[in-house]
Amino acid sequence: ATILVLHGPNLNLLGEREPAVYGNTTLADINSNLTAIATGRGHHLLTMQSNAEYELIDRVHDARLEGVNFILINPAGFTHTSIALRDALAAVAIPFIEIHLSNIHAREPFRQKSWFSDLARGVICGLGAHGYELGLQAALHNLEQS
Numbered sequence: 035a036t037i038l039v040l041h042g043p044n045l046n047l048l049g050e051r052e053p054a055v056y057g058n059t060t061l062a063d064i065n066s067n068l069t070a071i072a073t074g075r076g077h078h079l080l081t082m083q084s085n086a087e088y089e090l091i092d093r094v095h096d097a098r099l100e101g102v103n104f105i106l107i108n109p110a111g112f113t114h115t116s117i118a119l120r121d122a123l124a125a126v127a128i129p130f131i132e133i134h135l136s137n138i139h140a141r142e143p144f145r146q147k148s149w150f151s152d153l154a155r156g157v158i159c160g161l162g163a164h165g166y167e168l169g170l171q172a173a174l175h176n177l178e179q180s
């Protein structure tokens with residue numbers, strides 16, 4: 035199967051960005067770890083990071099045409115603002131898991147609302163970079179069942 039991992043704005047700075055909140059692992063580390071796991075189990079993993087809302091929306095649209103089977107997404111700051119990215123995921127109807135490095139429920143009130151969680155198969159937050167690995171395990175489990 036094909037799994038798409040989408041990273042929202044500012045996640046290109048992982049490793050140097052507020053390490054006390056987001057950890058020391060870089061985005062390249064996260065992506066290469068996920069690629070190794072997916073490839074090892076005979077699947078195909080695509081990754082993309084963008085700081086631009088429309089690029090993420092276009093990537094979600096393209097995912098449908100490419101036959102992507104599952105999406106892992108950390109919408110980052112767009113979690114709390116982007117009805118448009120939410121609508122894109124609803125439109126393509128590809129199952130997705132929402133991931134956050136930090137525990138958004140233990141932070142500022144404006145981070146506690148997500149426009150994605152009610153559409154997501156599941157939500158993982160507060161477990162740092164390990165959360166992506168857990169999300170991938172859940173996605174693969176789901177795909178290998180069906």
Ligand code: DQA
Nearest residue numbers: 108109110111134135136145
């Ligand atoms: C984040 C949490 C968001 O509130 C924040 O805007 C981010 C990252 C996380 O992974 O913890 O950029 O999605």
